[in-house]
Amino acid sequence: MFLLAGRSFGISASFQEIGAICAPGNLAYLKNHRWKSGVWTLIFVVGIAFGGYIANNFLSHVPVEFLPPSLVSIGGAFRLLVGGLLVGFGARYAGGCTSGHAIMGISNLNWPSLIATAFFFVGGLGVTWGLGNLIFGGLGL
Amino acid sequence: MSVADTNLEQNPQSLGPEPASNRSDQFPGFSTTILPVAAIGTFFGIVLTKSEVVRWQRVHDMFLFREAHMYLIIATGILVAMVSILLIRKLGIKSVSQKTYAYRPRPFEPGVIFGGTIFGCGWAIAGACPGPIYSQIGGGQWMALFTLVGALAGTYLFAWLKPKLP
Numbered sequence: 001m002f003l004l005a006g007r008s009f010g011i012s013a014s015f016q017e018i019g020a021i022c023a024p025g026n027l028a029y030l031k032n033h034r035w036k037s038g039v040w041t042l043i044f045v046v047g048i049a050f051g052g053y054i055a056n057n058f059l060s061h062v063p064v065e066f067l068p069p070s071l072v073s074i075g076g077a078f079r080l081l082v083g084g085l086l087v088g089f090g091a092r093y094a095g096g097c098t099s100g101h102a103i104m105g106i107s108n109l110n111w112p113s114l115i116a117t118a119f120f121f122v123g124g125l126g127v128t129w130g131l132g133n134l135i136f137g138g139l140g141l
Numbered sequence: 142m143s144v145a146d147t148n149l150e151q152n153p154q155s156l157g158p159e160p161a162s163n164r165s166d167q168f169p170g171f172s173t174t175i176l177p178v179a180a181i182g183t184f185f186g187i188v189l190t191k192s193e194v195v196r197w198q199r200v201h202d203m204f205l206f207r208e209a210h211m212y213l214i215i216a217t218g219i220l221v222a223m224v225s226i227l228l229i230r231k232l233g234i235k236s237v238s239q240k241t242y243a244y245r246p247r248p249f250e251p252g253v254i255f256g257g258t259i260f261g262c263g264w265a266i267a268g269a270c271p272g273p274i275y276s277q278i279g280g281g282q283w284m285a286l287f288t289l290v291g292a293l294a295g296t297y298l299f300a301w302l303k304p305k306l307p
Contacts, residue, residue, distance in 0.1 A: 044182040045275045051186015052276025066282035077287045083267025084291020092299045093256025098270040107222035112249035116257040123261020128204035
């Protein structure tokens, strides 16, 4: 990534980018974002989507099952919406997501990233094991 | 401060918020940034999809410790990145646009703990971290649009609450 593009690898910053372009309003976090030089994040995620399309349509014998059937429903849409909300909020609050913190941060020996990754799992394990029965109970998984 | 702007020409030591006017805001070059980023993005999307990181079930099984699949993929990613960075640094390799490697450390702040935990919750519920959301949509799983809308709403919520958060 760095060699070809001279950029630091990260994905969740694209959320901030979209927000900054579409409707910054009076929110300083979005308004002061230098969106022009961040345009590459959008190109990157469009590329990721395109890669998903290629992989699923031309490189897979059986289509990939992205979500279990139980999530493809009204209740599932609600759960995805809530999950997405937490992902967007948390990723920007923590300053990165799995790619930025766990992969790039740890490999650069950046210790706050290691802590962030640990707390990604605190949250994930907490929900899956603690609240798991409430959220996934009916899925029979 | 946004991670998106890790422009390596800039001083890697400059941390913390600074006025937008202090730094240049220009569209990146087509051949130096846009084209390579699009190519890497496409490749990354294929990798994410074929490695099944994009599957909700894989993420769920990771958190249940049912299978090592995800842990091995993440560990491999860290290992490969670490060795690459080590080589780039030791050999002083420059990017195609002649920049030297500089990592701008991400500072420690309360958000790392609170935001990290919140992110983890969302990861477990939606079964996707930001990258896979995009490749789910690209792969034809339109339900993932709900996840994306949620994530954007979460970003707005954060932008709105930011002055009040620790």
